[in-house]
Amino acid sequence: xxxxxxxxxxxxxxxxxxxxxxxxxxxxxxxxxxxxxxxxxxxxxxxxxxxxxxxxxxxxxxxxxxxxxxxxxxxxxxxxxxxxxxxxxxxxxxxxxxxxxxxxxxxxxxxxxxxxxxxxxxxxxxxxxxxxxxxxxxxxxxxxxxxxxxxxxxxxxxxxxxxxxxxxxxxxxxxxxxxxxxxxxxxxxxxxxxxxxxxxxxxxxxxxxxxxxxxxxxxxxxxxxxxxxxxxxxxxxxxxxxxxxxxxxxxxxxxxxxxxxxxxxx
Amino acid sequence: xxxxxxxxxxxxxxxxxxxxxxxxxxxxxxxxxxxxxxxxxxxxxxxxxxxxxxxxxxxxxxxxxxxxxxxxxxxxxxxxxxxxxxxxxxxxxxxxxxxxxxxxxxxxxxxxxxxxxxxxxxxxxxxxxxxxxxxxxxxxxxxxxxxxxxxxxxxxxxxxxxxxxxxxxxxxxxxxxxxxxxxxxxxxxxxxxxxxxxxxxxxxxxxxxxxxxxxxxxxxxxxxxxxxxxxxxxxxxxxxxxxxxxxxxxxxxxxxxxxxxxxxxx
Numbered sequence: 124x125x126x127x128x129x130x131x132x133x134x135x136x137x138x139x140x141x142x143x144x145x146x147x148x149x150x151x152x153x154x155x156x157x158x159x160x161x162x163x164x165x166x167x168x169x170x171x172x173x174x175x176x177x178x179x180x181x182x183x184x185x186x187x188x189x190x191x192x193x194x195x196x197x198x199x200x201x202x203x204x205x206x207x208x209x210x211x212x213x214x215x216x217x218x219x220x221x222x223x224x225x226x227x228x229x230x231x232x233x234x235x236x237x238x239x240x241x242x243x244x245x246x247x248x249x250x251x252x253x254x255x256x257x258x259x260x261x262x263x264x265x266x267x268x269x270x271x272x273x274x275x276x277x278x279x280x281x282x283x284x285x286x287x288x289x290x291x292x293x294x295x296x297x298x299x300x301x302x303x304x305x306x307x308x309x310x311x312x313x314x315x316x317x318x319x320x321x322x323x324x325x326x327x328x329x330x331x332x333x334x335x336x337x338x339x340x341x342x343x344x345x346x347x348x349x350x351x352x353x354x355x356x357x358x359x360x361x362x363x364x365x366x367x368x369x370x371x372x373x374x375x376x377x378x379x380x381x382x383x384x385x386x387x388x389x
Numbered sequence: 390x391x392x393x394x395x396x397x398x399x400x401x402x403x404x405x406x407x408x409x410x411x412x413x414x415x416x417x418x419x420x421x422x423x424x425x426x427x428x429x430x431x432x433x434x435x436x437x438x439x440x441x442x443x444x445x446x447x448x449x450x451x452x453x454x455x456x457x458x459x460x461x462x463x464x465x466x467x468x469x470x471x472x473x474x475x476x477x478x479x480x481x482x483x484x485x486x487x488x489x490x491x492x493x494x495x496x497x498x499x500x501x502x503x504x505x506x507x508x509x510x511x512x513x514x515x516x517x518x519x520x521x522x523x524x525x526x527x528x529x530x531x532x533x534x535x536x537x538x539x540x541x542x543x544x545x546x547x548x549x550x551x552x553x554x555x556x557x558x559x560x561x562x563x564x565x566x567x568x569x570x571x572x573x574x575x576x577x578x579x580x581x582x583x584x585x586x587x588x589x590x591x592x593x594x595x596x597x598x599x600x601x602x603x604x605x606x607x608x609x610x611x612x613x614x615x616x617x618x619x620x621x622x623x624x625x626x627x628x629x630x631x632x633x634x635x636x637x638x639x640x641x642x643x644x645x646x647x648x649x650x651x652x653x654x655x
Contacts, residue, residue: 168479170513259496262458266490267510267562268482 151372158272158350159342162280165273175278183244183279184286188293190243191236195294198231199223199301207310216312220320223302228325228333232294234381237287237340241373245348248279249369252352253362261353276353280345287341288334295330332388339384344373408467409434409566409598410455415464417450424450426622428464437592437599439609441644442619448602449493451619452570455600456488457481468566486514489559489597490568494575495551497543497558503530504539507558514562529557532594533587549580553587560595567591569601573608585611606645610634618644 202223210216252275255261264271299321306312351369355361408431415428424447432438442448453459454466457473466473468484476484497506507526511517517525530536533553538546546554552572559567572588573581585608592599592612603609609616610630617627618641626636634645643649 254499258494258499259492260498262453263490263492263496263498265458266456266485266488266492266568267513267558268485268488269510269513270478270482 154350154354155346158276158353159346161272162276162346162349165270166277166281168273172274172278175274176282179278179282180286183240183283184290187240187243187286187290190239191290191294192297194235194239195227195232195298196301198235199227199298199303200305202226202231202298203302203305203310207306207312216310217316217320219306219312220302220317221324223306224299224321224325225329227298227302228295228329230333230381230385232298233287233291233333233336233340234377236291236294237337237344237377238374240283240287240290240341241344241348241377242370244283245344245373246366246370248345248348249352249355250362250366252276252349253355253365256353256355257358257362271353276349279349280342283345284338284341287337291334291337292330295333335388336381336384339380340377343376343380347373347376408432409436409469410600411465411467412451412455413465413467415451415454415466416462417447417454417459418462423622425454425461428619428622428624430617430624430627432598432600434598435596437601437612437614439613439616440600440602440619440624441604441606441609441616442602443644444604446619447622448604448619449570452490452568452600452602456485456490456568486562487565488568489562489564489566491552491555491559491570491572493571494548495543495546495555497546497551497554499543501543502539503541503543503546503554506543506554507561510558510562525561526557529561530554532560532591533557534583547580549576549584552576552584556587556591560591563595564597566598566600567595569599569603571603572601573603573605581605581608584608588612 203219206219206222207216210219210222252261255275261271261275264274303314303317303321306317307314348369351365351372352362355365357364410430410432412428412430415425416423417425428451430438430440440448440451450459454461455468457466457476461474464474468487471484473481473484497503498509501509504523504526507529508522511522511525526539527536530538533556535550535553535557538550538554543551543554556572569588572584576584588599588601589612591597599612601609601612613630615627615629616633617624618633618638619625620640626633626638626641628636633641636642
């Protein structure tokens with residue numbers, strides 16, 4: 124007889140956890156869209172802080188070149204190596220170049236670059252804004268009649284969204300070069316033939332949809348990072364939590380939205 | 390409540406007898422805990438109003454309501470006849486221009502040095518030239534008795550200096566109302582004394598309205614024209630410093646003498 128109330132209370136506890144997590148999820152989504160909405164609201168109002176935009180674009184764009192470049196180059200190299208070994212089995216080595224170029228521009232360069240930037244920039248946005256929140260610097264901005272979203276979030280989100288496409292274009296180039304160097308240098312492919320095949324099946328549309336993806340990922344990861352930081356509570360520990368969850372959330376949302384974007388764009 | 394009719398008296402214009410700040414029936418709760426339960430207060434133009442109370446009674450929450458950093462659950466905050474709680478975000482920012490606020494730990498921007506911190510609101514809100522800004526920054530630092538610290542990083546400053554740089558930044562735009570959040574907390578008695586005299590001097594020089602929250606009674610008696618006690622979410626007493634000292638309320642007497650309450654000891 125006593126097993127029944129216990130089962131009921133266990134079910135109750137389970138439902139409570141589901142409910143709490145559900146509410147938590149709704150809160151997160153709400154905060155994301157709140158930051159997105161206020162960012163758009165304040166983006167087109169004076170004053171426009173050009174210097175801060177440039178500073179953030181350097182921070183997101185220029186400073187990320189090494190990490191994005193290395194990621195793309197080695198991805199291209201691995202792609203060439205793997206597809207060559209596979210395609211060799213049915214004498215289709217000639218198509219390695221096409222596969223490398225298509226998969227990089229359409230999928231791998233935007234997603235991997237966005238994930239790297241989520242780790243590099245998304246986390247630092249969350250940590251920076253989170254620290255400003257817990258040390259009352261964000262309140263101080265409000266108190267000085269400066270809208271913190273306009274001063275802090277708008278240039279960061281804008282810079283990240285604008286800088287991701289050029290970074291991905293750069294990653295495309297380096298990735299294709301990586302594939303070329305392995306196929307030609309290591310596996311003995313014909314350089315002229317490889318180069319021809321790279322562009323034979325590659326549409327401008329493939330490249331553009333990759334760049335559109337990149338911009339959307341940039342928006343997602345910067346808004347996630349900023350909203351995590353902006354609503355940080357609980358001191359230094361809270362800043363740590365915000366930073367970690369900014370990266371995890373941004374990465375997950377990038378991967379999920381990648382599917383839907385691919386479905387829409389192709 | 391004499392100010393009850395003023396709740397919808399927007400645009401009446403500031404008159405000499407209009408309180409600069411009127412708080413009408415202010416309620417606020419966090420996560421189900423009621424912090425403010427019907428606060429009513431009025432601060433006259435040019436008055437130095439000090440709110441005292443124990444730790445965690447919601448003094449900071451009340452102060453942050455005055456400048457719109459926290460939105461109330463219920464009630465009105467009237468600044469110069471204009472209801473802050475009914476204003477749109479852009480109007481809210483304009484109303485905040487009347488305020489200067491000094492935060493507990495200074496809340497200085499750690500990405501800037503002392504000069505840039507004080508110049509920040511000037512650059513943001515005025516068309517002053519760099520020369521005028523430099524002069525104004527020196528003037529503000531002179532008022533708080535800090536010279537030659539312009540180029541210091543904020544993390545090189547002691548606690549007392551941080552507060553005073555915070556004061557200098559708060560008065561940079563010549564606000565009509567100054568808010569001080571625990572200006573003495575965590576300072577040694579001598580530095581606290583210096584901070585108190587800086588506050589008194591600033592008031593004599595600037596003739597502004599001041600609202601200070603503190604639990605340091607010594608400081609309260611030094612700087613106040615009127616002292617109010619916040620307890621259990623309400624203003625339970627409000628009187629001139631002399632009258633406040635002779636209030637018969639046992640809680641206030643214990644508070645003044647720094648003795649524990651029976652309920653706390655038990």
